[in-house]
Amino acid sequence: MRTKIEASNVHLHYGDFHALKGINMQIPERTVTALIGPSGCGKSSYLRLFNRMNDLIDGVRIDGKVLIDNTDIYSIPQSEVDRLRRKVGMVFQKPNPFPKTIFENVAYGLRVNGLKDKKVIGEQVEKALRQAALWEEVKDKLKKSAFELSGGQQQRLCIARAMAIEPSILLMDEPASALDPISTGKIEELIYELKSNFTIIIVTHNMQQASRVSDYTGFFLLGELIEFDETKKIFRNPEKQQTENYITGRFG
Amino acid sequence: MxxxxxxxxxxxxxxxxxxxxxxxxxxxxxxxxxxxxxxxxxxxxxxxINWEFLTAMPIDGMTKGGILPAIVGTLYLVLMSMIIAFPVGVLSGIYVNEYAKEGAIKQFVKMMTNNLAGVPSIVFGLFGMALFVNRLGFGASILAGSLTLALLALPLIIRTTEESLKAVDDTFRHASYALGASKLRTIRKVVLPIAFPNIITGLILGIGRVSGETAPILFTVAAYFLPKLPQSLFDQAMALPYHLYVISTSGTNIQASRPIAYGTAVILILIVLGMNLLANFVRSHYSRKVKMK
CATH class of the missing domain: 1.20.5 (Single alpha-helices involved in coiled-coils or other helix-helix interfaces)
Structure with missing residues (x-):
């Protein structure tokens, strides 16, 4: 399998705080990688490296290399960041649809990136909503406000919104932590389906979720990547004592 | 146990x-x-209060007749000052909350905005006279008066804009950036629509403040008595609060104009109330559009 994302010796500082300490990781294309670890371990900061969301925070310093499709995304000019973000979609912890109609939520990414052709936009919106397994539920109310949807539907709408601009990578920051078990199940099924088209990285606090949906798992602790391996290996036979302690619930 | x-x-x-x-x-x-x-x-x-009171000019040394020029004058002043102050205030609020980096300059701007809100209105009046009436040569005019009133309302509008923008959860901004949207686009299409109902509150407060003020218009626009309605921005105008003050303190026959003074007060209150209701209507209209679950 081709390597999609490669981090080598990545350090991240927030001011004086050393949040990531020399991370190395290679993520193959069209796989799901789960990032686990206790709160504050750096996994969300790590996730936000890949679409340069950390740039928005004052006082962030990043060293090392982050390659996506063999391009170092921290050596590209500022003007290329928007293009990078087209390639790397993101879904957030809390469903956060815009105060717009269902249709306009999904069309937003297309419009901000300069697409004007109504027919193309309409087709892309439908395609994204189908991919997010939401089309059947919303096809008759595309003009309704996105806030009329349930929390689980809103989150799938946010996934559709991220997918509409056809990224090749999807970053998910605890995408199901604010949802009930049934909605969570739907999101997990969706992640499994989407694997054939996207490289997915998901941050989760839920061990079962990590073991259910992911091919690879990385365990973070205090800014270090303790262990990164196939999910099966991590959950059945981890190399490190700390990993075993965490996944068996002995700390964290 | x-x-x-x-x-x-x-x-x-x-x-x-x-x-x-x-x-x-x-x-x-x-x-x-x-x-x-x-x-x-x-x-x-x-x-x-009757039709004549609303539509006639004052007569007999302002002891009889109507208060039309004062009504028209106040409407002009409120409208003009808001046309000036609202966009400037909203843009300043956007700058302070969305663009300015945390630090000394931002703190200074915020502190100065607060100080501006605490300046007595008569000082605004004197400043308006010095700058707009004399220095810029607008004379005592609706333009000079509106600019002075706009300065008075500005801190209110800046502050409410800032607070409304601050209340918009960052996750909306991040979702927009994550789709490759620029900062300007994010503010225009995502942040402002969410904040707008609250920003309108600043407009309502501004209208309330501006329509009742006497001191800032004293030297910059208000006329004791005018026989005709203002024809342009460079004309003087009568205004309800000033008219009220004049006929209660320095009219030709204060006893005789007492009822007119109370009538004027009623109209002033109704106008402020009416504008507030209108602004509230606009607010709830937008609020419904962006209603959260």
């Missing part, structure tokens, strides 16, 4: 009831004062 004192629940309930009743009585008495003022003014003023 611990045994809790038997009367504890009854005591809790009693304390709670007392506290709530005190709060209730205080808030009702504020309402009562407001109604007393309204009642007092309406009782004395309602008698003179």
């Amino acid at each position: 611990i045994s809790f004192p038997k009367q504890v629940d009854r005591e809790k309930r009693l304390h709670q009831a007392i506290a709530f009743w005190i709060a209730r009585i205080i808030s009702y008495s504020i309402l009562l004062i407001l109604f007393l003022i309204l009642f007092f003014i309406l009782k004395r003023g309602i008698g003179v």
